[in-house]
Amino acid sequence: MSRPLRVIFAGTPDFAAESLSALLASRHDVIAVYTQPDRPAGRGRKLTPSPVKALAMTHGLPVLQPETLKAPEVQAELAALEADIMVVVAYGLILPRAVLDTPRLGCLNVHASLLPRWRGAAPIQRAIEAGDSESGVTIMQMDEGLDTGDMLLVKRTPITETTTGGELHDTLASLGGKALIEALEALSGEGLATAPQPAEGITYAAKLSKAEAELDFRRPAGELAARVRAFNPWPVAWCPMGEDRLRLLMARATLPAPHDLPARPGTLLAPEADALRIACGEAGDQVLAVTRAQLPGGKAMEVRELLKARSDRFTPGFRLGHNDEEAPA
Template identity: 75%
Template sequence: MSPPLRVVFAGTPDFAASSLAALLQSRHSVVAVYTQPDRPAGRGRKLTASPVKALALEHDLPVLQPQSLKAPETQAELAGLEADIMVVVAYGLILPQAVLDIPPLGCLNVHASLLPRWRGAAPIQRAIEAGDSESGVTIMQMDAGLDTGDMLLVRHTPIADTTTGGELHDTLAALGGEAIVEALDALAGPGLPATPQPETGVTYAAKLSKAEAELNFRQPAKTLAAKIRAFNPWPVAWCAHGKERLRLLMATASARRNGEAPHPPGTLLEHAPDALRIACGAQGTEVLSVTRAQLPGGKPLAVRDLLNARSGTLAPGLLLGQATEETS
């Protein structure tokens, strides 16, 4: 068997921690971990270590947290680790060309999409929002571009019409860990063929923002349902409910009942036993069926339980989505 590789790992959030955990269970040696500086978090805004840092410290690994990788002394420190390869997963810092050139085998990235589709910051959520039928992870040889490097290994997974952003995140995090270990095993031995990304099919996954989480019920039911699932658990899709917010966590498009007339978009129709039915589409002729939601001050609940507890606040005929200053 070929000798194990010396690996420097760079990553920050939970998604990256899954790949680090897989590497720690592999035959390869993680010699140091780079992660973002500690950030304020929680109500007390206390400085908090990233999930990657927490895992690295549990395993007594050296942790480095530079503000940037551009300084010559920072690059010299990385070179001094004498790693064979650098694995980068949702690190959050740009790697200059000088850094990409340091490890003899270069820098690999675990990217949560089937490149070249969904380059950029939020590939998991954008794939669901766009109605894609599948996603996956790509192990990519990094270059100076934005997710433009050659592909070394690709793994696929389906997206169901009930898949949420959180569920796809967890699936791809585990898949990414398996794939990066497989890639390193191959690179330590016979190697992996590098496939340039095709020039067609390139899309960009813009960073998520809270501002885009408000729903517009004039959109088609299928579009709204995909957005609700994509934005669960963050930033969470919502609509105005009087002067407060109703958060919507799971929904599907459904058909109007026989004889049911169109209603203004955002109108609550007669409930199903387990769903809020909301008129939507430009003419109010489509129906969005919401099966999980959260009222202000309450917990996320299946709509069946929500209606049992608070049916009076969600009466048919109520018009949702009329934002006020308090909810905008």
């Protein structure tokens, strides 16, 4: 068997911690962990270590948290580690050419999409929002571009009509850890063939924002249902409900019922046993069926239970959202 690799790991959020956990359970040697500096979090805005740092500390690993990798002294410190390879997973810092070239086998990235589709910051949520039928992870040899390096390994997983952003995140985090170890085993032995990314099919996954979570019921119901699932658990789709906000956590698109009268977008229709039904589309000719929601000050609940507890808040004919002229773009 080939010798274990000396690995520098660079990552920050929970998604990256899953890959670090897989690496720690493997035969390879994690010699240092790079992660973002501690950030304020919670109501008290207390400085909080990243999930990757927390995991590294429980294993007694050296943790480095530079603000940038461009400083010569930081690059010299990294080079002194004499790593075989650097693994980067949702790290959050740009790796300059000097860093990319330092490890003997270069730098690998675990990216949560089927490249070249969904390069960028939010590939998991954008895949669901766009209605993709599958997602996956790509193990990529890093270069100086934004997720443009050659591909070493690809693993796929389906996206169903009920897959949420949180569920796909967890699936891909686990899949990414397994794919990473498979790639490292190959690289430590006979090697792994690389393939350039196709020139066609490139899309970019823009960073999520709270502003885009407000739903515009003039849009098609299928588009809104996908956005509801993509934005669960963050930033969470919502709509105005009078002076309050209704948070929408699970939804599907359905056809209007024969008894439905024409209604303006955002109008509550007669509910089903397990769903709020909201008129959508420019003419209100499509229906969004919301099956999980949350009222202000309340818990997230299945709509079946929400209707039992607060049916007074969901009178058919009541209109959710803004007036048409105030609706979000």
